[in-house]
Amino acid sequence: MPSTKTQYLFFTGKGGVGKTSLSCATAVKMADEGHKVLLISTDPASNLEDVLDSPVSEKIQAVKGLDNLFALNINPEIAADEYRNRVTEPLSRILSAADIKKMKEELSGACTTEIASFDEFSRFISGENEGSNFDVIVFDTAPTGHTLRLLELPAAWAAFSEENPDGASCLGPTSALKSSQERYNKVVSTLRDAEQTTFFLVARPEKSSLKEASRSSKELGELGLNNQKLHVNGVFKALDPTDDFAVKMEEMAQKQLKSIPENLKGLAMQEYPLLSYNVLGIEKLRSLLDKQLQEKIVSGKDRRILHIEGLDQLVAQLTKNKDHGLIMTMGKGGVGKTLAASALAIMIARKGFEVHLTTTDPAAHVEDFIQQLDEIPPSLTVDRIDPKLETQRYTEKILQQKGANLDDQGKMLLLEDLKSPCTEEVAVFHAFSKAIQQAKRKFVVIDTAPTGHTLLLLDTAGSYHREVMRHTGLHADKIKTPFMSLKDGDLTKVILVSLPETTPMREAAALQEDLKRAGISPYAWLVNQSLSMQDSFRDPLLSSRAAAEGKVFKIISKELADRVFGIPYLPTENLLPALLDFYKENILENNL
Structure with a gap:
């Protein structure tokens, strides 16, 4: 059972490993124990509504059937739209409607969506809004790469704003970014504080999944986010010891668990079983952390071989x-x-x-x-x-094309502009x-x-x-x-x-x-x-x-x-x- 010692709990890992199930199960158990809990998804492909069997939107609302549990989705598109309005509104009296429209178009890139999501997410940690009303906030985060990108963004554009005090980036006017810098610094500090924040790395007992968890652990550590625990979900235990297929599945899982990457061996590890049913609804979420309830829910079913084209x-x-x-x-x-x-x-x-x-x-x-x-x-x-390689190639190409006729100062400004976070998205494209x-x-x-x-x-x-x-x-x-x-x-x-x-x-x-x-x-x-x-x-x-x-x-x-x-x-x-x-x-x- 995850620790309740910290106020902020993050469940992260490769998609499909069970982050949502475990984060929801943890939130349900804490609510059952009397904690007032807020569950937030920052995943663009969130399925909180399915798992909780309760309406979930971009506004905080109670989860049906539980007095102390509340949930919301941070919708990246809605967050991006609100962010664009917030960035351009102070300039509406200075610039023409056509200029404002053009600026909003320039703020339609992928990295604007990223920073807008982080902007929304950060308010629940900084104490600016309803986040301070809850004992515990559980984050069902996006897949690992997306989560790390969210966490790295403040440093990326903070450096940009310091080096371009009078400029603008794909994220908006630098002055608008700097106005939120104090909040972002506080959030990053909170994420690095082991007394306040815990990161749960969720994986399956499979080589690729554990490798991904290992990479995530290392990258989180490099960001100073060191209070980590490992959860291995979907560990299969054969019920029929005479079934060779089932025994082989169990042996595979155990072999992987015995050979986990070195940097994960020092983390506290918790195993969760492979269940015979989909974890949807409050009762089944409770069962994920309750073996007796698992046995009560399981019932044998006859199966038929399906003839599906391969x-x-x-x-x-x-x-x-x-x-x-x-x-x-x-x-x-x-x-x-x-x-x-x-x-x-x-x-x-x-x-x-x-x-x-x-x-x-x-x-x-x-x-x-x-x-x-x-x-x-x-x-x-x-x-x-x-x-990273494509960004380097793209940067060199733009410097050759646009920098040929620039003086040293102009080349320096162009290079700094290419450090904008959205350059990577363009290069990959x-x-x-x-x-x-x-x-x-x-x-x-x-x-x-x-x-x-x-x-x-x-x-x-x-x-x-x-x-x-x-x-x-x-x-x-x-x-x-x-x-x-x-x-x-x-x-x-x-x-x-x-x-x-x-x-x-x-x-x-x-x-x-x-x-x-x-x-x-x-x-x-x-x-x-x-x-x-x-x-x-x-x-x-x-x-x-x-x-x-x-x-x-x-x-x-x-x-x-x-x-x-x-x-x-x-x-x-x-x-x-x-x-x-x-x-x-x-x-x-x-x-x-």
């Missing part, structure tokens, strides 16, 4: 009468996008096509999967879009655009970042599209911007990756709606880690989880997707070679 069938459809195209795996972090992208790239390359595999995910686990193979097809190339161009002559498979970052990337693409259309002298029929390529269903195939569970399904459905509003229609859904596609186990806990998948697959196929494919659960550490072996015979048959 990756081999998806590859056959993607390559039918095609020798090029852009394939993007999208979804919330932790659902298996990287495995899916890697497997698709290998399987397409094995059919003789030229393929390029890349990733826009800062965590970049593509290399981990590829290294599991003894060899890769000669027609496959692999790289990653490294944000330029690299992303190059990948789209390659897809016109070969297959390009992109393993995208977690949902929030992906949407920011697509928003950048949309902004670029609008800018090109506004300023170019060419006719619209002669222009094909990257955003137009993403909307071209013949060129681009978006594969939504999910897990066979209710919450990941709903999150993928929400992403699908966001994509459709942008004019991008997903080609297919790919459901990873499906126990119901396996027939080699008897364990009652696994059978119960497999039975619950039927309902999820039915909703996806009936209401959400025209095409549904699956990846079976494979009890092995080397997932990519095991998955490729699973389909190898089918692929050979298809090529005959």
Whole structure:
């Protein structure tokens, strides 16, 4: 059970590991014990409402069924809009309406959304608003990279404001930023105070998840956030000792727990079991921290083997009468996008096509999967879009183009301007655009970042599209911007990756709606880690989880997707070679 000694509790970790479940369960238990608790999500893809089974909005409201628990979502878009108004309002009497409109357009970038979210989040720690009315504030934070970016932002733009006292950045006029600097300094100080703040690193008993937790722990430590604890969620214990499949699953989990990264071994660690049911609603949240309640809820269910088309069938459809195209795996972090992208790239390359595999995910686990193979097809190339490297390249390019005719003072000012936090977003987008161009002559498979970052990337693409259309002298029929390529269903195939569970399904459905509003229609859904596609186990806990998948697959196929494919659960550490072996015979048959 998490400590109640500090007022601020942060649950952080890779998407899909159970941050929301554990943060909500902790908040419920503390409320049951009499503490007045506020639960806040800073995740752009928040699903607090589903997990709590209670309405949650951007305003504080009571969670139904509990007297002492309150919740809210920090909606990044709403926060960004309010931030833009707050930044431009003092200038409304000085500048024209056209200038104010232009300034708001300039404040529509991705980093404005980031700083606006932090701005909102910081008020609950600084004591400026209702935060002081609660005994404990629990933060269900965004996926690790996003959280760290939020925490790093104050230092990034604080330095910018000090070096550009009379200037402006993509975040707004420097003077507006400096007016909040005292509050941000207080917040950062609170986050570093072990008497006030605790960080819970949430992971699964899996190599990639524990590696991510290790990286997060190190980066939090570098920021001076050292009061950390480790929570390992979803630890499987076989109920049937004669079931080889189940025993192998348990052995895998225990092996990973015994070989956790060195920097995590010094942290206090708590394990939480893999449950046979989805943790939705107050009673099931209570059960996560109550073994007796778990046993009361569990009931055995009969299961049926589901006949879902696999990756081999998806590859056959993607390559039918095609020798090029852009394939993007999208979804919330932790659902298996990287495995899916890697497997698709290998399987397409094995059919003789030229393929390029890349990733826009800062965590970049593509290399981990590829290294599991003894060899890769000669027609496959692999790289990653490294944000730091792309920023360096972009900065050098702009300095060469715009700095050639500037004096030393002008070059210095240009370099300082390029230190603005949004430069990285622009640089990554330029690299992303190059990948789209390659897809016109070969297959390009992109393993995208977690949902929030992906949407920011697509928003950048949309902004670029609008800018090109506004300023170019060419006719619209002669222009094909990257955003137009993403909307071209013949060129681009978006594969939504999910897990066979209710919450990941709903999150993928929400992403699908966001994509459709942008004019991008997903080609297919790919459901990873499906126990119901396996027939080699008897364990009652696994059978119960497999039975619950039927309902999820039915909703996806009936209401959400025209095409549904699956990846079976494979009890092995080397997932990519095991998955490729699973389909190898089918692929050979298809090529005959």
